[in-house]
Amino acid sequence: DLAALADGADTGGAETGAILAFWQASLRELETLRAWGDESGHLGDSEGPAGHLEWVAKKQLLDATARRHPDARGRDVLHAVDLAWSELSPAGRGLAERVPAGVDARGGLGEQMGEAVLNEPPTTTRAWLRGRLVSAFPGQVVAAGWHSMVLETGEKDQRRLPLTDPLSFTRATASPAVEGAADVVEVLTRLTGERLDRLAPTTEAVTAPATPSGEQT
Secondary structure, three states: OHHHHHOOOOOOOHHHHHHHHHHHHHHHHHHHHHHHOOOOOOOOOOOOHHHHOHHHHHHHHHHHHHHHOOOOOHHHHHHHHHHHHOOOOOOOOOHHHOOOOOOOOOOOOOHHHHHHHHHOOOOOOOHHHHHHHHHHOHHHEEEEOOOEEEEOOOOOOOEEEEOOOOOOOOHHHHHHHHOOOOOHHHHHHHHHOOOOOOOOOOOOOOOOOEOOOOOEO
16 A cells, blocks of 8 residues: 555655655656646646656657657657757756756756766665776776676686675775775775785796897897
8 A cells, every 4th residue: 555655654764655655646647647648738737747757758748749740750850859858968958957848847856966966876775886986996897787796806807796785885884995995906805805816917038139249138
């Protein structure tokens, strides 16, 4: 029962309750959208679903664009709108920041929080360590996925770091290993207590030909 969960009857987590309340509001507003129908003129209504859910506003924009361009060229226009919707740039020119036109869409993040999440990964999950390693040591991160990372440590084989537990490697637990570390080798040593054996640089002795006097050049 969403109402019970939102009221905290089945969970003690304030964040969980807030998410479920948002979900319930979303479902309610989607029912309103369905009642309006696809031909409604409510594109960008900040009091309706388009102001509550980004993808609803995007769908309405694409539908309106398709109606304006019913010819063969319409496919290219729709493709351009799709790409422009999520465009990220310092100027903030993505359509998602300008639609719904003329009104403020109700987002889940304030502007200040939005700026923060661009630079700081989530602090309470494994995403924190993954994000910090990618930002601090990009040259040593070979691959970064949901469940593991592949790191270049200078050993014969690349090192795989498991990230199977979503609640591991948070800022609280992994920050001491990352802060001040010179490279991923130092991070892994602090995390695991294991001393990694880097490969020494390969050098080959080169002997110069001897001169007639017996001296080497």
